[in-house]
Amino acid sequence: MSSTTAAATPAVPTPVKNRGAITACVILAVIMQALDTTIANVALPYIQGSVAASADQINWVLTSYIVAAAIMTPPSGYLATRFGRKRILSVSIVGFVVASVLCGLSQSLMQIVVFRLLQGFFGAALVPLSQSILLDIYSAEERGSAMALFGVSVMVGPVLGPVIGGWLTDHVSWRWVFYINVPIGALALAGVSAFVVETKSDLSAKLDWMGFGLLSLSIASLQLFLDRGEQLDWFNSGEILIESVVAASAFYLFLAHTFTAGSVGKTSFVDPRMFLDRNFAVGMLFIFVVGITYLASLALMTPYLQGLMGYPVVTAGMVMGPRGMGTMVCMFLVGKLIGRVDTRWLLLTGLGMTAWAMYDMTGWTPDVSQWTIVHVGFIQGAGLGFLFVPLTTVTFATLPPEKRGEGTGLYNLSRNIGSAVGISIVTALLTENVQANHADIASHVTPFNRLFDNPVVHQALDPTTPVGRAALDGLITEQATIIGYIDDFKLLMILSLVVMPLVLLLRKPASPTAVDHSVAME
Structure with missing residues (x-):
């Protein structure tokens, strides 16, 4: 697997013309x-009605994008x-914008899922390539500030997404949550074309297509299994x-290919020796769970x-917005604490905040106040802020520097798969539990129930x-649906608690300052 952050990166950045313009255009792409x-x-219920999809089918709109990006x-x-980096970045921006327009024009569930797959396919390279450009144009002393700006841009999307999506859906149409990418993409493409310098192409570079294909087939089949299983x-x-x-077969063949490629003189898509590093192996499991819960x-x-x-x-978009704000605020706070506080304590704090937020949500009913939704969402987002940077720091602290590029690709793959799997699982469990709860509650409702003796109840619910x-x-x-949501929130709370003991397996970095924190933002 090739590095996603170090491709064509010079050892010492040289002075760059139009650095501000380059920064602005790649940040726009991110x-x-x-x-x-x-x-x-927030537009999902409207999309669902427009394309006549069921509650479990409409989540394909989310998972198809995440899986393709993964x-x-x-x-x-x-x-x-x-x-060449500039060429691939430009193609990615154009492809992402075209796929966005096609999503907005979609008339059926199948069309929108296919075009969301295209969005994820082209959008996958935008973040790592934009990051690598920033690492190129800033010196080692300036990279901290550059990565802070990059981190803010990564988090601005989740913060503004529900708010902008809600406003566009309410005042224009759900289709504009996709059309909005056209002006943003046009500005980003113009800036990249005008100011970014192309890197040298290396036609001798090779990719393990067999390993890549088998892993992709396994992930895609798993996602179809999870998305369509309940239905x-x-x-x-x-x-x-x-x-x-x-x-299962594709994943088995992928593992067999990975462990035998070296013996026949070939480079495998994934270097299995990386998982001998305990911090990296534990971190991969951690980020998978983080992807699920968030x-x-x-x-x-x-x-x-x-x-x-x-x-x-x-309103839904507004009350969901503070969740991303909590993440962004705590990412800045944690950035100051890393190196001063043991990252394992920061991880426990983040997991504890996430678990507490989920615990509070198990007590929700439709009568819950907006303030409760806002502050619990903020705490859950803050929990992610305490997890994201410290987890990445400790995961890569003991991994050899030459393996960090490959490691970040696997790390983000694990996070994206966790997100897609998590969405599929909680959606399937919600559908199944609502049906089971409905049958259980209905079994107690008979004409002979003494509650029907109340004239008010009898008149309304005869x-x-x-x-x-x-x-x-x-x-x-x-009532069955409320209980179904409570069961899902309880599962996410348990997941946050179950991984806590894994913190004991993490080794404290010998020198926190030696860790490249920039990979935390990828």
Whole structure:
């Protein structure tokens, strides 16, 4: 696997003309990509109605983007090395914008999922290549400030996404959550074309296409298995059986290829020796869980606020915005603490805050106040801020410098897969638990229940009339759905608690200052 951050990076940055303009245009590209991770969340109910999709199907709009980005992030460094970084960045921006327009024009669920896959495919290279450009044009002394700016741009998207998406959906159309990428992409492309200098192409660079293909096939099959399992009754479906066999077989072949490539003189897509580093192996598991808990909870919040609580789309976006603000604020705070406080304590703080936020959410009902949603969301976001930079720091602290480029690709792959898997799992569990809870609650509702002796209850919920039965069914469905959400929030809380003991396996870095914190922002 080629480096995604060090491709064609000179050892000592030389003075660069138009450095401010270059910084602005690559930051725009990063914001555009980051914006799309959350901007579609609040628009999902509207997209669902427009393309006639079910509640579990509409989440394909989120997971298809994440999976495509996960698959295409590792080879981005190889592509930049072989064809030139400026060329690949320009193609990525153009492809991302075109895919965005096609998403906005989509008339069916299949179309929007396919075009979201294209978005993820082209958008995967935007963040690592933009970061590598910033590392090139700033000196070692200036890179801290440059990476802080880069980190802010990465977090601006999740902060503004729900707010901008809510406003556009309410005042114009859900299609504009995708069309908004056109002016941003045009400005970024113009800046890249005018100011960024092309790097030398290395046509001798090679990629392990066999390993890349097998891993991609395994990830794609796993995602189809998770997304369609609930709808097709899991292993009672021939399609699900095929997808599970393909996912397992492809992953087995990938592992076999990876461990035998060296013996036949070939370079494998993934160097398995990296996992002998305990910090790196534990960090990969940690970031997988972080991916599950953060984006899966975001996917749950949108239907909760708009479906159960009846929030307008703009209000839903506004109350979800502080979550990203908490992350951004705490990232700056943690940046000051790294090197002064043991990163393992910072990780425990972040996991504790995340677990507490999920615990509080297990007590929510549709009557919960906006202030509660805002401050709990802020705390959950702050928990991610305490996790993200320290986790990346300790993960790469003991990894050899020449392996950090390859390591960042795997690290981001694990995070993206965790996000996609998490969204699929909580959505499937929500659907399944709502059905089970509905059946359980309904079993206690009979015409002989003494509560129907109350005249007010009998008039509104008379089980002997069609209107009363419909009202009863709606009430039971609402209660079953509330319990279903509580079960999902409880699962995410347990995941945050379960990984806490893994902190004991992490080795304290010998010299925190020697760690390249820039990889934390990728």
